[in-house]
Amino acid sequence: MDKTIKPQEKATILIVNDEPIILKLIGDVLAKEGHEIYTADRGDNALKIINDVSIDILVTDIKMPEMDGVQFINEAKKIAPEILVIVITGFPEIDSAINLLKINVYDYIVKPMDPDDVMASVNRAWDRQRQNYENKQLIQDLKSANDLLQQREGRFRSLTENTSDWIWELDVNGVFTYSNPKAYDILGYRQEVIIGKTPFDFMSADEAQRVAGFFRETAQSGKPFSFFENTNVHKDGRHIIIETSGVPFLDKDGNLLGYRGVNRNITDRKQAEIERKQLNERLRESRESRESFQAIVNKNPGGIIIVNKKGIIKFVNPAAELLFRKKADELIGSMFGLPLANGDNEKMELDIITENGKTGTADMRVLETTWLGEPAYLATLFDVTAIKEAEENLIKTNEELINIAQMKTEFISIASHELRTPLTSIKNAVDILLYKKAGELNAKQEQFTAMAAHNIDRLVILLNDLLDTAKLDAGKVKLEFAELDPGYIFQKAVDTFKPQAEAKSQTLEIDYDSLNNIPTIYADYAKIQQVMNNLISNALKFTQEGGKVILSARAISDFGFQSANLKQGEKDSAIRNPQSAIEISVTDNGSGLSMDDQKMIFDKFYQAGHTLDQKSKGSGLGLNISRGLVKAHGGKLLVESEPGKGCRFFFTLPGFSPEDIEMSVLEIEISKLANHPPFSLLCLNLKGIGPLSKHAKGLKIHRQFLAQLKDVAAGVIRQDSDRIIMQKHFGRLIIILPGTAKAGAMIVRNKLKTAFYENPVFFDEQAGQVFSISMPVTFPEDGQIVKKLLKKLQTYQE
């Protein structure tokens, strides 16, 4: 209980006595003095009061029931050590009372007591007690003042010495007059080193100049400054960024004596700031790149699915949701399956399944990747449903169109045939009339009959053209390759067209010089003649009277041909690039063709706008047919013209060698069989017959001869004669025996020998030619490639 501070004037007094009269007496006397009085009749009650109330003076009888007086006082002192005790004692106990006084008791009063004595003793005790209190208060005040002082001093010391800041003082010249030990931690220099130096001694020259400028200005203004950043150099060379704050200090007259302040090392903070900035920048970049990546993924029209190694879906983009018609949360976690493609970037066509069954087609590509650090597969699914449907529709439409075109071609072909038969009868009838075999005609009758005959001829030409066009469209033109002599063709054409040219006083000439040094060309004689006739007829028709038409040929080296259409459906025949080619020209000096006409002249049914006379009008198919025939040979038919000066129609023919042509036809046929081994080849050596004729008559004879050979051979082989391929020309006839092994081929060979002996075939009405037949060559045992087989065949000839 703290009783050190007792400011009141009057005392609090406890009176203890077992006689109520005495208690009353003493209490009344003391109360009159203004003291606060407590009374107790027993020791234990008194102790309770002392415990509860701050008692200054205790007035007690030494003799008490229940408790010994000395014991009581000791107890009371234990509770309140400051209490002053006045003992009331009877005479017999005086000695012990005196003893008490020495130790614990302030005063004693001997019975019978006088109230005035009591009052005087209490007043004395109270004065003493008050003095006690005052002394104690003084000591306490002194102590707390002392504590405060110590506290303040310690605070300052710890501030200056233990602070993380460098505390300094500079004089007006900028020289350190004080530095705390922290300078060592910051710059690596001891206080003693720093004092006497200037801050600029610890800076780079540039920085010193900058900071000196700042200090000069600040010192002139005499104002405090704060948070001025400057870079110092540590003893070890590191750059230390310092934040300086300072206040000026002045003498009594207000003159500046210097500055005091703190330097704070903010290098780490600065570094952290820079790092934070960089980190923020990186975070921003990564966020931006993540956002742009997400945008790319989300807006990607291709479905993107990422699955883990077990085929569980880990990610889908919106396009994939759309494709499967399921939300991402339905898809993620479900098993898609391990996506397999044949290789990176190889696409695999998948059918997409939804609740409605198959709903689309998608091209899948698969890449190995990682997802959140785990190996994963990325499957991109590109919806090709619409493309597939369009493709299917296109194929269907195309098929329909082809069917229609075929129907048209067949219709034209049939119609032409059907029309030609009655037309021939009409022509015969009209001819009988015209040549007066059915009697004389008068002038008018003859005129009309001649008109009818002329128009019948035109109709025949038209029908033939239609038939040719139909054949070309259907790819049914078969070419009979033979050595081609342009001079012969030219001569034939001139013979044919001479009367027509002379009728218009036109010159039709062959440029004989141009025929020197041209390579040997193999072509279908009849087809090329047809092209020549068409071009010459056009030239004469569209050239004025007295005009000139010249036929010429030349070797060319720059071809760029397409492969010859040797056989229908085999446009990409094995024919190699030709080593040479010729160009045949029909040049006139007529009116020429406008640019538009040049562009359109080869179109079906196109008629040039300036036909000289109505009679010249043809079917409009001639040039179209000619171009088709040249194309079938692998060449090109073109025109060049300068209006008013004439035009030149010219076509090219590739100079394939007979071996090339023979080889390519054979290769096509044989390669068809390569998937069905075995098969064998036999070669009939026709060399005894002589070379193939250049002339039309020769060709015809040759064809008849080959037909005879085929008939005899077919009889022996007893197979579908379509399966016997007879490659003719150039002294050899090759027989292909599908599905026949060597032993079988030997039997066929012997049979053929006998057959040709028993059935002589006729060549140009001469019978009994001698043949030799080669030993058979069999695929695959004798060779895997056509060339090798044919070469072997040659060596097997007898």
Place this chain on the structure above:
Amino acid sequence: MYTIRLYVVGKTPKSIKAIEDLRAILDDAIKTQGDYFLEIIDVLENPELAANDKILATPTAIKLLPPPLAKVIGDFSNKEKVLLGLDLKKIGS
């Protein structure tokens, strides 16, 4: 007994290729060790089964037995990839 279920759509060349590819791999990898059962399901005929097996696209092959379930989707021409995907790697090698 290995049980593999293959989902296809229709009898298209694509389906036939998937069946042939898978059968060739299974013949090669499993038949020497024992028998297998390849069940071919046309999604068009058995849409409920496909929905049950959560088929998202075809061709998809599922190894049903022995567990655990494994699924592959796409091109089945690479034996190693298919066996890995169907968790049959140990048998194949």
